[in-house]
Amino acid sequence: MRVWVFGDDIDTDALAPGKYMKFDIDEIARHCLEAVDPAFASSVKAGDVVVAGRNFGAGSAREQAPAALKHLGIAALIAESFAGLFYRNALNLGLPALVCPESRRVRSGDRVQVDFEKALLVNLTTGETLACEAIPPHLVQMVRDGGLLPHLEKRLKCPTTS
Amino acid sequence: MRVWVFGDDIDTDALAPGKYMKFDIDEIARHCLEAVDPAFASSVKAGDVVVAGRNFGAGSAREQAPAALKHLGIAALIAESFAGLFYRNALNLGLPALVCPESRRVRSGDRVQVDFEKALLVNLTTGETLACEAIPPHLVQMVRDGGLLPHLEKRLKCPTTS
Numbered sequence: 001m002r003v004w005v006f007g008d009d010i011d012t013d014a015l016a017p018g019k020y021m022k023f024d025i026d027e028i029a030r031h032c033l034e035a036v037d038p039a040f041a042s043s044v045k046a047g048d049v050v051v052a053g054r055n056f057g058a059g060s061a062r063e064q065a066p067a068a069l070k071h072l073g074i075a076a077l078i079a080e081s082f083a084g085l086f087y088r089n090a091l092n093l094g095l096p097a098l099v100c101p102e103s104r105r106v107r108s109g110d111r112v113q114v115d116f117e118k119a120l121l122v123n124l125t126t127g128e129t130l131a132c133e134a135i136p137p138h139l140v141q142m143v144r145d146g147g148l149l150p151h152l153e154k155r156l157k158c159p160t161t162s
Numbered sequence: 163m164r165v166w167v168f169g170d171d172i173d174t175d176a177l178a179p180g181k182y183m184k185f186d187i188d189e190i191a192r193h194c195l196e197a198v199d200p201a202f203a204s205s206v207k208a209g210d211v212v213v214a215g216r217n218f219g220a221g222s223a224r225e226q227a228p229a230a231l232k233h234l235g236i237a238a239l240i241a242e243s244f245a246g247l248f249y250r251n252a253l254n255l256g257l258p259a260l261v262c263p264e265s266r267r268v269r270s271g272d273r274v275q276v277d278f279e280k281a282l283l284v285n286l287t288t289g290e291t292l293a294c295e296a297i298p299p300h301l302v303q304m305v306r307d308g309g310l311l312p313h314l315e316k317r318l319k320c321p322t323t324s
Contacts, residue, residue, distance in 0.1 A: 054217075055243050061298045081217050084249025084261065085295070091250070099246065133247070136223045156318060 001075055004044060005108040006036060006052040011059035012086060016068050028064050029071040046073030049114060051106045053079065057086025066090035076114040078103050078121055078132065091139060094147030098132035105130060116140060163237055166206060167270040168198060168214040173221035174248060178230050190226050191233040208235025211276060213268045215241065219248025228252035238276040240265050240283055240294065253301055256309030260294035267292060278302060 014035050020028045033040045050069060056079035057065055066089045069077065077090060077097040090097045096116040103121075106112065110125040117140050119132040135143075145151040176197050182190045195202045212231060218241035219227055228251045231239065239252060239259040252259045258278040265283075268274065272287040279302050281294040297305075307313035 058243070059295070061296065061301075081220070081243070082246040084244040084246055084259065085297075085301075087246025088250050088253070097246065133221070134223065135247075139223075139247075152314075 001112055001114070002045065002048045003051050003106055003108060003110045003112055004037070004040060004048060005106060006033070006050065006056070008053035008080075009055045009058050010036065010052055012057055012062050012065035012083075013059055015057065015065035016062055021062070021064065025064060025067050025071050029068040032068040032072060041072060044072050044074070047075045048073070049076050049078060049112055050074055051078045051100075051103050053103065054081045056080075056082050057090070058083040061085040061089070063089045063093070066093050066095050070095045076116065078106070078114065080104070091143055092148040094143050094145070094150070096143050098135070100130055100132040102130045116143065163274055163276070164207065164210045165213050165268055165270060165272045165274055166199070166202060166210060167268060168195070168212065168218070170215035170242075171217045171220050172198065172214055174219055174224050174227035174245075175221055177219065177228075178224055178226035183224070183226065187226060187229050187233050191230040194230040194234060203234060206234050206236070209237045210235065211238050211240060211274055212236055213240045213262075213265050215265065216243045218242075218244050219252070220245040223247040223251070225251045225255070228255050228257050232257045238278065240268070240276065242266070253305055254310040256305050256307070256312070258305050260297070262292055262294040264292045278305065 015032055016028050017031050020031050030041050065086060070093055078100045080103050081099060082097060087097055098119055100121055106123060110123050113122040119134045121130040121132060142148060142151040145154055176195055178190050179193050182193050192203050227248060232255055240262045242265050243261060244259060249259055260281055262283055272285050275284040281296045283292040283294060304310060304313040307316055
């Protein structure tokens with residue numbers, strides 16, 4: 001898993017640009033983060049990891065922001081901090097997101113392994129293991145189930161009313 | 163609604179101190195924020211509003227942190243940014259939380275009105291209205307219903323399996 005490093009305050013408009021919001025997620029994902037790194041969307045590979053600074057996912061609540069990252073195959077998001085609505089949406093979509101106070105120690109191109117359940121980021125390039133903030137077991141399970149809706153379907157075993 | 167202003171990086175241990183975690187929410191709430199403002203928990207009144215800086219609710223995922231604020235009758239939380247897990251827990255408990263880039267314009271003791279649906283903070287003391295980041299309608303409805311569990315009970319109309 002190759003790391004793509006981004007800075008502070010990456011907002012939802014950088015992740016899912018407003019001018020493409022009328023298109024489907026395939027098209028939106030193609031433009032994910034292009035304002036920050038034009039090569040990202042065409043070069044990223046399934047299983048890669050995004051590592052960022054503070055306040056990742058700031059701005060609007062648009063669910064397409066984490067959806068675009070998931071669509072590109074991003075395996076996990078690691079940041080010093082996340083914007084609340086983005087963080088909620090990411091976990092609800094089944095996209096693992098971990099808060100790591102030392103995320104700045106990771107470099108673009110490093111190869112890493114992320115253990116979501118244990119909240120660990122293992123940097124295979126440097127040999128370092130960085131501790132992230134623990135995720136409650138019920139949220140680990142929800143993400144493993146693929147997000148909130150599949151998780152509820154599995155737990156509730158009855159049709160929703162809408 | 164009187165405002166209580168706090169700074170950056172107020173963590174969950176300040177909100178729900180670790181040494182009281184073995185007690186019930188009534189006792190935990192009595193010590194809410196005592197490390198920052200010893201008068202807070204005994205002076206705050208139902209309907210008051212907490213206004214903070216960046217990264218409010220950082221640290222552990224303990225649900226007692228937003229639960230203590232709710233137990234004290236806090237009507238809304240306004241911050242420049244929230245920690246992701248705290249933010250998730252707050253909305254799930256039915257505690258309105260809004261991101262306001264200009265939260266620093268509010269002073270302790272100001273009287274305010276918070277419109278969660280319109281994402282507005284009206285400062286009755288200064289006459290200013292501050293725009294907060296919009297909340298998606300389904301989350302407004304969830305908070306209005308009293309949080310995630312009452313919201314799901316209402317929507318799903320069938321018993322859970324656990």
